[in-house]
Amino acid sequence: MSKVPGNAEPRATDLELIRRVAEGDEPALARLYDRYSGIVYSVAHRVLQDSGAAEEVLQDIFYQLWCTAANYDASRGGLGGWLLVSARNRAIDRLRRRKPATTTEDERIALPGNLESEVAQTELILKVKSALDILAAPQRQALELAYFEGMTHSEIAERTGQPLGTVKTRLRAALETLRQVLNP
Amino acid sequence: MNEHPQSETLFDEYALGVIEGEELHALRAHLQMCEECSRKAEQARARITLIGLASPPATPSPAVRQRLLESVRPLARRPEVLPVRVASRPWVVPALAVAAVALACLTGFLLIRNQQLSLRLESLESSQTQVRAIEQRQQATAKRSRAVLDLLSSHSTIKVSLAAVKARPVPQGKAFYSPEKGLVFYATNLPHLPIDRTYQLWLLPKSGKPISAGIFETDKAGNGQILLPPLPRGIPAKAFAVTVEPEGGRPQPTGKMVLLGAAS
Numbered sequence: 001m002s003k004v005p006g007n008a009e010p011r012a013t014d015l016e017l018i019r020r021v022a023e024g025d026e027p028a029l030a031r032l033y034d035r036y037s038g039i040v041y042s043v044a045h046r047v048l049q050d051s052g053a054a055e056e057v058l059q060d061i062f063y064q065l066w067c068t069a070a071n072y073d074a075s076r077g078g079l080g081g082w083l084l085v086s087a088r089n090r091a092i093d094r095l096r097r098r099k100p101a102t103t104t105e106d107e108r109i110a111l112p113g114n115l116e117s118e119v120a121q122t123e124l125i126l127k128v129k130s131a132l133d134i135l136a137a138p139q140r141q142a143l144e145l146a147y148f149e150g151m152t153h154s155e156i157a158e159r160t161g162q163p164l165g166t167v168k169t170r171l172r173a174a175l176e177t178l179r180q181v182l183n184p
Numbered sequence: 185m186n187e188h189p190q191s192e193t194l195f196d197e198y199a200l201g202v203i204e205g206e207e208l209h210a211l212r213a214h215l216q217m218c219e220e221c222s223r224k225a226e227q228a229r230a231r232i233t234l235i236g237l238a239s240p241p242a243t244p245s246p247a248v249r250q251r252l253l254e255s256v257r258p259l260a261r262r263p264e265v266l267p268v269r270v271a272s273r274p275w276v277v278p279a280l281a282v283a284a285v286a287l288a289c290l291t292g293f294l295l296i297r298n299q300q301l302s303l304r305l306e307s308l309e310s311s312q313t314q315v316r317a318i319e320q321r322q323q324a325t326a327k328r329s330r331a332v333l334d335l336l337s338s339h340s341t342i343k344v345s346l347a348a349v350k351a352r353p354v355p356q357g358k359a360f361y362s363p364e365k366g367l368v369f370y371a372t373n374l375p376h377l378p379i380d381r382t383y384q385l386w387l388l389p390k391s392g393k394p395i396s397a398g399i400f401e402t403d404k405a406g407n408g409q410i411l412l413p414p415l416p417r418g419i420p421a422k423a424f425a426v427t428v429e430p431e432g433g434r435p436q437p438t439g440k441m442v443l444l445g446a447a448s
Binding site for chain 2: 024025046063123124130134152
């Protein structure tokens, strides 16, 4: 059995690392990248279905983090939430070839869960995936078109060929289920 | 919209971005006036954001990390601003510093964009049409996921954190166990094993011998999981443990214990 890789430096919190990034600390940026790049890239890749484009979104987001770390305000939500929102928004903007519709400040959010540790990430991912798995296929399809492709009710209706009322009913049922499952 | 939305789901629809037209304008106007609904909208936004975590796990090329760090390197550990003599205009130094950082970021951004365009060009030259697979979910998956959620959310479920037996607690495990509903377990940061070895999870009952809860493999990141293994029902747990066993597992633990957690 291979040895457990050592970790000479104690685990720093997101906030500590962001403060260091604001001071121009490159290794701190690398550690935040290692902590969150998987999540950010997975979202961007799911939206764009293209490795190259998703990697550009990933690099842009962390470059922006480097440039704006000094303005980081922890009271407005954790880094994990901001990165998730940024990944979705930027990837959808790119998919739909539109100018960014939100600012960095709009993207700050307090998630009902912690993403700083791998264990916490795994637990939350497992819960969200299980929640989506229990949705009926048409409900899940409507939800994914909205979340991952940024479609509105009428756009989903057009894409799926379903009446607008049906789309709304399906989405509401899906959202109701998610709300029950994901509420803390 | 002067009244509160009749359905809480409307906040989720708003957060998801599916509302449009008059309905959207009316809701926005109401949110500007109503603190309570603004708070609900914010909670919905956080909830909806979590959907992104269901994205299929994908790993970026290591080159992205390298490019990112190379792009910030010229700005890393920025030295003090040059000692320009501007005593009569004290605002000039900080202003120059801010301008320098902004300019450096802009330059870096343009360099990255240039780099990315070059890569896109290369990628387009060998472009392939990607066909998006429609996910077919099986009834069994839904059933199992419902059971997993039920277990994770149940008040009667105990949560056991497993830490490394020796050295630093880098590998970690978490077990969710209900004697009636079953077991969900996952581990992170476990070292890769030789091909003839496997990890095996054990339920250590309050009395009697350990009960195997199954074997599991780890991915590249050292993550592994066991969902709802076939276990005898109604057995109170004293602890959970993970050992390294020969391929296929063993009826009773024989190998080195790498994770252990007591059920409190």
